[in-house]
Amino acid sequence: MSAQASCSSETRSNGRNRFEVAAGLRYLGLAAVLAQSGTALAGHVDLAWEPVEDARVAVYEVHYGLAAGVYTNSRQTTAASLTIDQLDEGQTYYFAARACDQAKSQCSDYSNEVSATIAPGSDTSIQIPTAEPTQDTSGKGTDAGGRGDAEGSTDGSNLSESSGFPIEVGDLSLDQEWQWVAFQRPFVDPIVIVKSMSADEAQAAVIRVRDVGPEGFWVRVQEWGSLDGWHGPETTSYIALERGSYELPGGVWVEAGSLNSEATGTFDFQPFGERFGEAPVVFAAVTSFNESDAVNARIRDVTANGFFVGMREQEANAQVHAAERIDYIAWQASSGTVAGLRFEVGRTGKAVSHARYKLAAKTDFWQAPVFVGDLQTTLDGDTNSLRWRSTGLSAREIWVQEEQSRDKETAHAKEVLGYIFADVES
Template sequence: MRTQPIANKNTARKFSDGQKSQATAKNTAAEAKKPHKTEILQGRWGMKQARKRNLSLQERKKWLCRLIFTALYLLLGWQYLYAADATFTWTANTETNLAGYKIHYGKTSRNYESVLLVPKTETTATITDLTPGITYYFAATAYDTDNFESDYSTEVFWTAQISNTPPVATNGSLETTLGNSASGTLNATDADGDSLTYSIASNGSMGSAIITNVATGEFIYMPNTDAIGADSFTFTASDGNSQSNLATVEVMIAEKPANIPPVAVIQYQLPVDSPFTAELSGVASSDADGEIVSYQWNFGDGSTASGPSSNHTYSVNGQYTVSLIVMDNSGAISQDVASITIVGDIENISPVAAFTATVSPDNSAQWVFDGTASDDPDGEIINYSWNFGDGEIGSGTMTEHRFLISGVYSVTLFVLDNDGGTARKVVDIEVTVPPFIMETGEVSVDGDWQWVPFSEPIENPVVVAEPASDNDKTSGVIRIADVQRTGFNIRFQNWEYQQVVEHANENVGYIAMESGSYVLENGVRVEAGTFATANSESFAQKDFARQFNTVPVVLTAVNTVNESSAVTGRVRNVTAAGFEYMLQEQNSSDQIHQQETISYIAWEPSAGILGDLVYEVRKTEEEVTDEWFGINFNTLFGLSPVMLAGMQTTDDDDPASLRYQLLTATGMQIKVDEEQSVDSDASHLAESVGYIVFGTIEKTISGLTADADQDNDIDGVDLLNYIGGTSPLSLEEIAAQFGLVR
């Protein structure tokens, strides 16, 4: 910026007539040079005041103002604007006492921070170093040799333009192979140093480029399937103000070369302070045309590991052959082996026992024990032994156990490692055994479904019902369905070969029991549960949740109707640990049946009292056939005992079920009823039959009841003792005291 001081003069400007005419001529010429654009500063040219020889101060300032108005009009008419520079050009004024011009400017209207002094001899002035993007306000004044200065001209404003150089994108190239993507970075420069963003303009016909980072130009190129040859794509870069030229990246897709297999290399050392631990490394392995994606170690002692490096501790002295197999990203493999000798006294590190105990959501007496968290740092655990704290033991990494009595149990896990080291873990658990809930009764059924409600809801009911009476000679089976917490459906279903749906009413005893394992007050074990099976061509083993002390009587029932065909279940090989079971359709069928849910109740042979019930559980020898067989009860029951029975053997595998008659307080008759879909032979080999009978104490003796309050009534006490199995008297002697038995 060119500036110069203004000289202070007190002499006033004077004009002669000749000067007037000269000024007029100059100004007329200047008027002719005005551009024909909208006037930014409205100024009028005139020299009437100049004719006066003696001008007042106000008049001289007005004259100077007119002068600068004219000058600024010319100035703005011919200005040239550059980035951060403003240049003003005008026609020179020839007035003799004109000293110069001032261009005032600033960033606020009429608040000028700077001034440019322009000599009167200059017709061009440039204001430099303006900040791009900032609006500036300009006004001009003129001053003469007497240091008189005009008022400000009309103000104009202008925003300094921001200069920008577009970025320049550079062509590039890329190579890849058939079916393989390739990555790269696009390149562009910006002279102004602006940040750039990249974008793909167009893709070729053989593949596509995708920018993964718009700020850096990183991209990935993915060729089309089976594409081979030359391809290209174009891109541009932008600095936010301008976009670059279009640049091209040439792509060459070559055929995929044959894979070079990797090279496996084992490096190892035996530290002095730990001579039994081999520090093994495979990081020296390499792959010339790809990368190694898998490292598999075999330590020669039966142990394996994976990964580029591994430390392994040996537990026995000797020489071991260690192998490392590496695989590259194309599936090729390579192997290296090394011989390692272990010498010295190896001290076994004991294993660590650990386990979790989780109660089953279906039964609070059933617990799951998991010992997989146990560990042996220098070998392996070869044995897991469990003590459940209730006299029962188990084995295996994981095991289940059902407790029979509520209480706190200390469960212990013992582990043994391959060097004889042992460890144990003890966890105390609090067990809540569900209460023994059972409901029994007798129902009259025919060929139609009948709903049997429970007197109280049973959360997880197990229902068995068998056998049917023999009122209708049509052979068939008892079917149960829709077992719910409030009851179940039951009916008699004839075998299909008889082509008869209707069936006369039959009496059937049933038991509904809460699922679980129980110990009754007299120490007798009972278990109720369910399982699913579709075995109709062979027997399958079903284990009890808890092993019994003696072989129980097992009663079963099909509890679903997933297939409409008549079906029954057969039992054999009943032991204290479990039993075998199979479904049976009539002989003429294909013996293929859909999966059904089976309920079972297992009860140790016994007799006793359950609340207001007396019961007896027994089984016969293998002597029940297709002929009626009489059974005498050992317990004195009343008029209407409830009886359930089931075959405990399958000595004859013809499909059959049980039927009964003449059920009284002292006994019954029972037989095996075979179906005859293939032939008319109804004979059946002898089977063992188990049965459960229930009666009420109040109905046991005619005309009297047992002395339930134990008030030394000898007869009542004798009866209760007999029922409990502790009376020295016989049933006949007790019955004689009460009168006739009903």
């Protein structure tokens, strides 16, 4: 059986077949070394592309998934070719590549997309290992509870794999550079939420996430395009939960999932897989970087059946954005302990605006818990993000920060805030 794959080469219609690497790097075109049969053999696909002749390019990333434009897996290589192995028989995969510098602080847009269908009854060849992250992933040592300080990339809680609720929470310190966050427990298909951050620097910004995988994800602070792009360190928290639906003690339902959407300035409806008894609290975050313009996810009309979600770029932009992956976690308002995780999930009334709103957890936490907040409504359509300041062990002052690319006003109508405080027990 031939060791070289064959499939049809299909280019996505995005108005471009080639793409430019950030900060002046040259163009990279993905050219599959494939014939025209439409089927890949031997459980693998061989891809090749023209190398980028620029000293800053240190690594190429090949991203792929089971739907056009939805890339849930990635591989890295320093060569201008790569074999993707261990692909499922009968499945059609979609591939695109990009070039990055050593720190991955500069990466190109994705190349044109090609697809391949894996033929049944074929053997799997040896898988090429994924390149190790190039960022420093060390943090301070953790205590008995499994969490450490926010300094460093991550210190997440290690919860029991047999608990039936595979979750990890952790604190992060981020700036404008991409940073690798390594999970402290195993995942297969994690859903990641990083939403709301401190206000140590006043410049308006959002948090961007990309390349979520079983081992971790990349994350950074991104200022709106009208600003200078440099941003000092901020504190934030993340939640990672295995995709699926879970019933916690007391009949509390939690669902973790994702969708692929290009809705910008508009909304898509996302139904829940399991019907909640009442409208849950929803956290939604953009977790891909298919377009470099800063963007934030917004939510409205959360019900027991589902919710509406869309994206917002800065107000001076036309509200058009490439399709991105949006992860969500829906969690029934509740408090309790599961698998060593103490949590409190709730929502405010119509109360959070540009003015500082004081929120304190009702649960007694033994150390400062992680905090994630997200607006449950879009009563004011102006582009914004959530900022906060700690005022105690488990208390925050929270406000909506509008960006000012179109006008200088920052007043924002009162919205409903959803939140979670969580920590591992001592």
